[in-house]
Structures are given as structure tokens and as C-alpha cells.
Amino acid sequence: MTYADFMSEPKRRDKAATRTALLEAARRRFTEHGYDGTGVRDIAADAQVDATLIFRYFGSKQALFDEAVRVDVPQGLGRDGRRDPAALAGELLREIVFTDRTAPGAEHPLFVMLRSAGRPEVRAHLREQVCDEYLADFAERLPGPDAGLRAELIGGLLLGIGLMRSVIGSPALSDSSIEETGGLVAEMVAALQAAPPQ
Amino acid sequence: MTYADFMSEPKRRDKAATRTALLEAARRRFTEHGYDGTGVRDIAADAQVDATLIFRYFGSKQALFDEAVRVDVPQGLGRDGRRDPAALAGELLREIVFTDRTAPGAEHPLFVMLRSAGRPEVRAHLREQVCDEYLADFAERLPGPDAGLRAELIGGLLLGIGLMRSVIGSPALSDSSIEETGGLVAEMVAALQAAPPQ
DNA sequence: TCGATAAGTCAACAACTGATGACTTATGCT
């Protein structure tokens, strides 16, 4: 069988494979162009699949987006041992911000959502995930009556760093290593812990 | 002349007024729904004006967006006197992040752009403005060989705080005063200055 | 008061959007 034969050969029918191909193509497209900038036909073309299968397998474009962007928030990140907010921030920095962006589906879903932040439902989803799931643990480990504010400042710092890297593409942060940036972030978080109540 | 007469009365023709009405409506719509989520007919309806005037006066939807989102970056924010990065950060916090959001056209253009970050041109514009215009002054006032990285970390912190307030809508930061938040931010920036080279 | 010019209106376009339902074709079991 020649190469041309192989290429023109109709591909085997495989629901699971088609589904994940669609899901991966969707993640890439949504990451790069946002929800509104991506059409179902674009996704299907990337996955080399018929566009109507999106509705067969996911129901709607919105449902596909939701699934492409869903993430399991690791429960109780620093459960035993690492109760230190600075260490916790370091973990989040590694898990969310400094993902290997050469890999497929590399960008963390939080930043995919950020690129579609024009849509109110996406913003709501973002708020739930950031505030309720990621930031909840922080507040109770920080001192002072303004612990909630301090926790959100750490969240803002981490998200801001990710924003600079993945959305804005600022040069220094994009090229920096996690050790370099992590060290500076640790100092900032430590200062936040030590700061007197405002 | 009755009220009904007044209401049904055709309004005076006034190019300048129409233009600014369009511009303000565009700012509001783009702020709330992003570029792709906003149609020219939506904007025109808000401004109570015919949609085709957008193309008469601005050329295209994109050009209208550009003009609606344009901002004069104050040159040399801390030219004389306030050479301290922490003070500079405080100024930016007041100017960009803690704008009075009850006012019309309240959101700072940077965050309007963030809500349309799905579009590559918008991201490019954002990068230019943030890195070249806002962050340039910071780098030369910070110590160490990694001054550029530190400057971008401050940028990330400020943008992240704005993001939490205006896009995500996190509770504590949204309700906080500029004094409260500014105090904590000052501590973080100070720690960044004091940090040893990584 | 007339007429030139600017301001605003209207109908329509071609392209694209997400989505549907009826259709065809391949696959795996008996």
C-alpha cells in the first residue's frame, strides 16, 4: 500500500477517537481565538471530522466549550505538611501558570476562559473556580482581619503573571524559569503575610 | 408643546453629538460584552442612531473599537520627585485599577481590551501598551540584573488585581478601598525591590 | 426663498453562524 493510498483511505470509524480529536481541536482553537472567534466548522476541520458530529457528541458549541475547559481542581492542595501560603502559591504557580506550553492543550483552562471573558457565563464560571475553589484555602492560612483580601491579592498576582505570559506575552516573564519567578513571588507572598493590618 | 410632541420630535442633526453618542455606547457595549459579543446594530440602538453611521464616521467596527479603547498613556508618570517604584505602583493602581466604576465609560481601556483578548490584534495592542508604555519606566528604577522581570511582575500584580475586580469580580478586592489594597501592594512591591537576585 | 451641502435613512448584499433531520455507509455480531 502506497502513501497516497494510505492518505486517501477512509479512516476507521471510532467514536471515542473522534470525540477526543474534536475536544483537542476545540481546546486549541478556543485557546487561540476565544469562544466567539471560533466556529464549529473551524474545530471540525482541524479535527478532520464532520462539523455536525459536534452536536451529536456534545449537544452544542457551548457544551463543547464547557467540556474542553473543565478542570479538576485538586482538592486540598497543601493538605498535610505544607500549610505555608508561600509554598502553596508556589504550587499553584507551577500547576497553573508555568505549564509546558509546547504541549498540545497546554494552556491552563483558566487562561482559555480568560480569552473568552467577554461572555458573562464564562466570567461567572471563572469567578466560581478562582474564588471558591482555589482561593478558599488561602484565606484561612493568612493572618489578620483582612485575610480574604490578602488571599485575593495572591490570586491576583498569580493570575496576573499568567496573563502577562499567556495573553499579553510580555518578554521577560514569558522567558523566565519557574525558579526565577517563583523565588520573587515567594518574597512577595511572604511580605503579604508579614504586613500589618491595613 | 406636549411631552409626547417632544418625544416624537425628530432630533436635531448634529454630527459631533452623534459621533460621541456612538463612541460612548460603543465603550459601554464593548466593556460589557467584548468585541465579538457586540454588534454594530446594538451600539447604534443604544446611541439611538442609525447603524450605518458607524461606517460613515469611523469606517469600520474595528476602527470604532480602536478609537473607543484608545487611551493616552500619561508620559513619565513619576518624572520628578517620585522615583520610587512603590509610589509609582500606587499611582498606576489609582489611575488604572481603582477607577470609579459607577461613572459612564468607567472601566479603564486596558480591561475593556482584556475582555476582547480573544482577538490577536487586541492582544498585540495590549502588549505594546503595557510593556512598552507603562512598564518601561519601572525597569530602570529597579535593582538587579533581572530588573525587567521584576518590572513585569509589578505589571502582573496590578493587572491581576484589576482582573480580579473588573473581570472576575472577586468579593474582597471589589469591595476594598484603594487605601487598604494600596497599603498591601506597597509592601509587596517593596519586597520585590529588596529581594536578592534570583 | 432657493439651493447647495451635510446628516441621516433605507433596502439589501453576501458571507457566515449554530443547529436540525433525513440520509448513507461501515462495523461487528450471529
Next chain:
DNA sequence: AGCATAAGTCATCAGTTGTTGACTTATCGA
């Protein structure tokens, strides 16, 4: 081998998008 069923295809819909050019109407100086 043949058949039921799952997987994939096709034509098409109805609505929306940005944009255009030809049209009407108001405004204001002569």
C-alpha cells in the same frame, strides 16, 4: 453472509454579521 446498529455525511435552515450605495431630508448661507 447477512443484518442490526452505530458512525459519519449531506443539504439546508433561519438568523445574524459587517458593510455598501443609492436615496431622502434637514440645515444654513446667499
